[in-house]
Structure formats: C-alpha cells, structure tokens
Amino acid sequence: MNEQAKKSSQHRGVGKVAGRQRVTMHDIARVAGCSQTTVSLVLNKNDSVKISEDTKTRVLDAAKTLGYSVPNQNTKPSTKERRSTILDDAIAFVVDDLASSPEMVNAFNGVKQAVRETGNLVLLAETQNDPEVEPSTLQFFLDQKVAGIIYATVFTRRVVVPELLRQTATPVLLLNCFSEDLLFPAVIPGEIAGGHSATNALIRAGHERIATITGEPFMECAAGRTTGYRNALASADIPFDEDLVVEGNWLPSAGYAATQKLMGLSNPPTGIFCQNDRMAIGCYEALKELGLAIPEDVSVIGFDDDETARHLSPPLTSMILPTRAMGRWVIEQLFHGPTGDQRHPLVKLECELVERDSITQPKTRG
Known part of the structure; x- marks a missing residue:
C-alpha cells in the first residue's frame, strides 16, 4: 500500500x-x-x-x-x-406499503440521495403487511448479508419488530415507526410540534375561532397533530371548543363534508387546520361552493406539503412532512450512529411551515 x-x-x-x-x-x-x-x-x-x-x-x-x-x-x-x-454493500429498504401515498416514496428518495455519498446499493421491497411475504422478504435480505435493513411503515405507529430482526447481527433501523423497548434507532415526524405550529400560524394571523379536520384518530399522526392543535390554543388562552374538531379520513371528500359541517355552525370558524393537504382540497371546494373566499373569509392551512398544495388557488400554506429527511437520517445512523446494544432515544424531526397565500387576518364580524 x-x-x-x-x-x-x-x-x-x-x-x-x-x-x-x-x-x-x-x-x-x-x-x-x-x-x-x-x-x-x-x-x-x-x-x-x-x-x-x-x-x-x-x-x-x-x-x-x-x-x-x-x-x-x-x-x-x-x-x-x-x-x-454487490449485495455485501447493499442496504435493504423494506416497507409495508409504497404505492398508496407519496410519503414513503419521498423517504426512499431520501435514502437514495444519502447513499450517493456512501456508494451503497439500495434494494426495495414492499410487503403489504402480508404475514407470509414479510418474513420471507426479511429472511432473503438477511441471507444475502446486506449491510443494513431499513424497516418502514407508511403510517407512523408503534410496531412489534419481527423476531428475525431481533436475532440478527445485521443493523436494523426503523423509519416512520418505533418499538416500545427503543432497542432500534428510530425516526418519526414531530407530529405534536407540527400540529402546534400549524395552529399557531392561524393564531399569529389573529384567528381565535380555529377548527381542525382530523385524520382517523387511532393513527399516531392524527392524535399527535390534534394534541398540538389543543396545545397551541391553550398557549394562546383560546378556549377549546369540541364543535370545532371534526373527524376526517385523509380524503378530499372528508375535507369537503367536514367543512360544510363547520360552516353550518352558528358561530363558524375563521380559520381551518386541515390535517393533510388532500382534505384541504375538499375544504377549498366546499368554501368556494358556499361563496366564501380564501383567505379573505376563511383562512386554511394543510399538512404534508403535497405537490398539489402549491397549485391550488390560492396556493396552500402547509407543513412539510420530513420523510425525505428521515430517509437521510437512517443512512447517517447506519454509518455513523452509536455502537453497542443500548436504548435509542426516539428521534422526531421537525415539520417546517411553508407559508403561501391561504392565510390572512380574519374579518371583523358584526
């Protein structure tokens, strides 16, 4: 040498x-x-x-x-x-569902971006939560002696890490999920802080009648965003009103129906926090059908910062879901993370606010 x-x-x-x-x-x-x-x-x-x-x-x-x-x-x-x-340097990205939403595609792209600096190959597999497909997929990658396995879920949640991954010496990292024992490096979005920031954007503009259209409440992300919403109201000394919280299901149709319900209240909101951008699309449609202007009559903020957000009229203020950054984070941990068997603090990445034209100060109501 x-x-x-x-x-x-x-x-x-x-x-x-x-x-x-x-x-x-x-x-x-x-x-x-x-x-x-x-x-x-x-x-x-x-x-x-x-x-x-x-x-x-x-x-x-x-x-x-x-x-x-x-x-x-x-x-x-x-x-x-x-x-x-080739496979000695490969990293396996194993996800339950890739096609139903863009979030995991963004996370996978974050991984690919990070490995440009390490020279590793990334192998992708989708299991669809199939009880036979998942273990056979994981065993295949373990047999190939890959450099690491990224275990990812499309919805943020607590998971029971498969026994195969608990027994292996191959590094395992959790993306958008976490285990109760915190024995694996894990990264998720900071949903509570994100919900707080989204609500606070409306509060800073002067709104006090602020509604939220939630996702399905059993999901970690919906629960976190709603907690953040309530925390922001409490911090601003704005009373919580349960009539201003309407359950949705992440789809535009749910945003449309929830907005119709909210604007039918005797004292409707002046600002609406939609907990994803797809529901915000339905919210926009409902407000426009009611003859209300955005943001002059009702301000709206979304979450996820989907591609559609910037193309709505007016462009939608939204929160970035940091899935791409999460992909980069797991690669950083794989090569530069702490050594040895230990508990790993659950890492929550910041959801940043992207300000566009869908929020302004509320009109004075007579």
Whole structure:
C-alpha cells in the first residue's frame, strides 16, 4: 500500500455500520483515492472500461489492507461471486406499503440521495403487511448479508419488530415507526410540534375561532397533530371548543363534508387546520361552493406539503412532512450512529411551515 493510501486510511478511517466495523467500496475508494465506481469495476473485474494498472493496484492494495474480501484476480468471477460483491454493500429498504401515498416514496428518495455519498446499493421491497411475504422478504435480505435493513411503515405507529430482526447481527433501523423497548434507532415526524405550529400560524394571523379536520384518530399522526392543535390554543388562552374538531379520513371528500359541517355552525370558524393537504382540497371546494373566499373569509392551512398544495388557488400554506429527511437520517445512523446494544432515544424531526397565500387576518364580524 502506498504512503498516500496509508495517510488517507489513518486520517479518514473506514465506514462504521451501527455498532460494527464494516468495510464498503466507499471506504476503499477513499483510501485508494478514486471513485466508488472505479472500485466496483476493479473488484468485479469489469474490462468494459480501461483502467490503468496503477489504479487497479491501488484499489486492490486498499481493499486488502482494509480487510475487504477480494476475489482471485486471475480468474473471472462467477455470477454468484459478482452478486455477492454487490449485495455485501447493499442496504435493504423494506416497507409495508409504497404505492398508496407519496410519503414513503419521498423517504426512499431520501435514502437514495444519502447513499450517493456512501456508494451503497439500495434494494426495495414492499410487503403489504402480508404475514407470509414479510418474513420471507426479511429472511432473503438477511441471507444475502446486506449491510443494513431499513424497516418502514407508511403510517407512523408503534410496531412489534419481527423476531428475525431481533436475532440478527445485521443493523436494523426503523423509519416512520418505533418499538416500545427503543432497542432500534428510530425516526418519526414531530407530529405534536407540527400540529402546534400549524395552529399557531392561524393564531399569529389573529384567528381565535380555529377548527381542525382530523385524520382517523387511532393513527399516531392524527392524535399527535390534534394534541398540538389543543396545545397551541391553550398557549394562546383560546378556549377549546369540541364543535370545532371534526373527524376526517385523509380524503378530499372528508375535507369537503367536514367543512360544510363547520360552516353550518352558528358561530363558524375563521380559520381551518386541515390535517393533510388532500382534505384541504375538499375544504377549498366546499368554501368556494358556499361563496366564501380564501383567505379573505376563511383562512386554511394543510399538512404534508403535497405537490398539489402549491397549485391550488390560492396556493396552500402547509407543513412539510420530513420523510425525505428521515430517509437521510437512517443512512447517517447506519454509518455513523452509536455502537453497542443500548436504548435509542426516539428521534422526531421537525415539520417546517411553508407559508403561501391561504392565510390572512380574519374579518371583523358584526
């Protein structure tokens, strides 16, 4: 190994995967002073690109020094060997439901963005909560000796971590879910703080009659956002009125029906906090059918900051659901998180306010 590579190794170190040292192609690339793609081509004996003998030597020397298992360079690797080399650096993203909402797609994109810096491959599997598909999927990835498993759920919730994942030495990280014993690194959105911020945006504009259209109350996110709503009212000394809380189901039709009900009250709200942007779409439609202008007659705020929020008329003020940031967080924990068996504090990422044109000060009512 040349002097430059030795110094690089001493000063930069190798990747650390949640409690155990694991050498990746990214580590080899840092030590050898080349790209991860070059490392992959050399280790897999891919001759489709001309690479200098000096570069090949540096890569192989770095790999051997770091303890990376290098196939015999005098023979062409078998399909099984090539697959093994790839999967050794792979990270599995296992989610119960990917297609029903954009949140998990955003989380997966956050993971992919983060691994551009580590050089790892990300493998995706959807289980649909199937009691046979999930364990067989997890066992497949464990058999392939992946570098880590990200276990994700489309709805924020407490989960019972499968026994397969409790018994393995493979690092396991929880995304948008958490275990009661907190034995796994876990990240979820800060729903309570998000609900507080959303409600407070209406309070800061001068509103005191503030309604909320909730999601299904058994869900962690709906309960958290409603708690945040109540906390914001209490902090501003605004009395809580149960008539201003209407249960929805995350769909535009629920936002429409709930808004009709709210505006039919003898003392209707001047501001409405819709607990997701899809219900805000229905809220907009109902208000417009009633001949009410947004935000001049009724101010509206949503949650999630869906793509549709910026295209509504007027553009919808909303809260960012930090799923992309959550994806980046799990990769950071995988390579740089604390080591050893221990309890992990549940991490809650901030839901940031995106101000647009759907909130203004309320009209004075005679």
